[in-house]
Amino acid sequence: ETGVTQTPRHLVMGMTNKKSLKCEQHLGHNAMYWYKQSAKKPLELMFVYNFKEQTENNSVPSRFSPECPNSSHLFLHLHTLQPEDSALYLCASSQETGLNTEAFFGQGTRLTVV
Amino acid sequence: AQKITQTQPGMFVQEKEAVTLDCTYDTSDQSYGLFWYKQPSSGEMIFLIYQGSYDEQNATEGRYSLNFQKARKSANLVISASQLGDSAMYFCAMRENAGNNRKLIWGLGTSLAVNP
Numbered sequence: 756e757t758g759v760t761q762t763p764r765h766l767v768m769g770m771t772n773k774k775s776l777k778c779e780q781h782l783g784h785n786a787m788y789w790y791k792q793s794a795k796k797p798l799e800l801m802f803v804y805n806f807k808e809q810t811e812n813n814s815v816p817s818r819f820s821p822e823c824p825n826s827s828h829l830f831l832h833l834h835t836l837q838p839e840d841s842a843l844y845l846c847a848s849s850q851e852t853g854l855n856t857e858a859f860f861g862q863g864t865r866l867t868v869v
Numbered sequence: 870a871q872k873i874t875q876t877q878p879g880m881f882v883q884e885k886e887a888v889t890l891d892c893t894y895d896t897s898d899q900s901y902g903l904f905w906y907k908q909p910s911s912g913e914m915i916f917l918i919y920q921g922s923y924d925e926q927n928a929t930e931g932r933y934s935l936n937f938q939k940a941r942k943s944a945n946l947v948i949s950a951s952q953l954g955d956s957a958m959y960f961c962a963m964r965e966n967a968g969n970n971r972k973l974i975w976g977l978g979t980s981l982a983v984n985p
Binding site: 795796797798800803811813843845847852853854855857858859860861862863865 | 962964
């Protein structure tokens with residue numbers, strides 16, 4: 756059983772829809788991340804939250820809006836997405852952001868934008 | 870230029886044999902960390918092994934070992950006694966101490982298939 760849980764596992768949405776991805780970690784970690792994984796591209800870091808404060812926004816379009824209400828929960832709010840936003844969205848957490856700190860990942864949400 | 874290069878898009882190995890997955894990296898930083906992750910078809914990224922740039926010994930974790938050659942900037946993953954459950958995508962990643970806000974930088978991955 757993973758310590759990082761993502762819901763939903765699969766999502767199909769139209770370009771005019773609004774939806775949210777949810778991530779919950781049960782590991783007591785202080786940092787949480789959103790990544791985008793597209794075919795034939797390296798994993799792309801989208802957002803980083805450390806102690807509930809956003810510390811990284813990696814030039815992500817505003818149609819993606821993160822929210823971190825507490826250190827255990829992370830949301831990614833989606834609106835007016837484009838077909839090229841279809842990808843696997845992975846949430847991760849880590850104890851801190853040190854050099855040797857490994858991240859623990861959820862199983863991802865497979866998003867398809869139609 | 871890519872910071873992490875995995876030159877093998879796909880690899881095959883016979884069950885119970887060893888396999889080496891290649892990873893080369895590019896950094897001017899003296900202090901950095903190298904990671905290997907496994908991603909099965911379920912989607913979850915599973916941490917396998919870590920090597921620090923100042924570690925003198927090659928990292929080992931069970932059947933996984935990291936062949937770290939600092940001068941060549943390579944950090945190959947060796948899986949011994951392959952099992953069918955090892956079939957997955959394998960990703961090499963690096964975290965630099967300076968710059969990039971200590972982001973993990975990822976390679977494109979290698980798909981490993983273990984044959985019975």
